[in-house]
Amino acid sequence: GENVEQHPSTLSVQEGDSAVIKCTYSDSASNYFPWYKQELGKGPQLIIDIRSNVGEKKDQRIAVTLNKTAKHFSLHITETQPEDSAVYFCAASRSDGNKLVFGAGTILRVKS
Amino acid sequence: DSGVTQTPKHLITATGQRVTLRCSPRSGDLSVYWYQQSLDQGLQFLIQYYNGEERAKGNILERFSAQQFPDLHSELNLSSLELGDSALYFCASSVWGNEQFFGPGTRLTVL
Numbered sequence: 766g767e768n769v770e771q772h773p774s775t776l777s778v779q780e781g782d783s784a785v786i787k788c789t790y791s792d793s794a795s796n797y798f799p800w801y802k803q804e805l806g807k808g809p810q811l812i813i814d815i816r817s818n819v820g821e822k823k824d825q826r827i828a829v830t831l832n833k834t835a836k837h838f839s840l841h842i843t844e845t846q847p848e849d850s851a852v853y854f855c856a857a858s859r860s861d862g863n864k865l866v867f868g869a870g871t872i873l874r875v876k877s
Numbered sequence: 878d879s880g881v882t883q884t885p886k887h888l889i890t891a892t893g894q895r896v897t898l899r900c901s902p903r904s905g906d907l908s909v910y911w912y913q914q915s916l917d918q919g920l921q922f923l924i925q926y927y928n929g930e931e932r933a934k935g936n937i938l939e940r941f942s943a944q945q946f947p948d949l950h951s952e953l954n955l956s957s958l959e960l961g962d963s964a965l966y967f968c969a970s971s972v973w974g975n976e977q978f979f980g981p982g983t984r985l986t987v988l
Binding site (some may be wrong): 797799801807809810811816854856863864865866868869870 | 908910921935967974975976977978982
């Protein structure tokens with residue numbers, strides 16, 4: 766079955782710097798790759814997603830890139846702010862199955 | 878606020894007991910998913926329902942079962958509880974397709 770690996774497990778950046786989180790997946794049939802942000806005591810919140818027919822997608826300070834050949838995708842956060850501090854999860858799924866397979870998560874700390 | 882509601886927020890019970898977790902999907906969403914989040918296993922898919930019918934099954938134990946009712950709310954039943962079942966249980970919903978929106982979760986503690 767699908768396996769998603771996520772790195773790094775923790776990331777500390779200075780406010781205003783950029784943060785990059787990377788994920789690799791194993792199932793070549795996966796074609797949907799969402800990113801979730803989870804704050805303490807809350808459920809995962811969908812922040813951005815990308816489908817396999819697109820190489821890059823941007824939404825304000827957040828961008829996601831996908832390399833289908835290498836089977837990896839990345840989350841880029843620019844101009845980080847303290848409120849970006851949270852756990853970030855990548856996930857992958859096939860369009861037919863729809864279940865999400867999650868990476869292990871990255872704890873992002875933005876220091877002010 | 879995702880629009881997905883889950884009750885109760887916290888549940889404390891003893892080993893061997895049975896509990897029911899409830900989820901109401903976003904208005905218009907026909908698909909409901911259940912996930913378990915624990916420190917050692919991360920976020921794991923349990924089961925999916927679409928318009929009342931089971932659609933996909935993941936690593937769900939035989940002691941666990943779920944159903945989706947005609948009004949589209951879903952319940953996850955956990956029985957013969959063990960200490961290792963302590964975890965956060967999330968429900969997510971979607972119209973169809975991949976975008977899943979998660980509820981706030983139910984924290985289950987088995988003592």
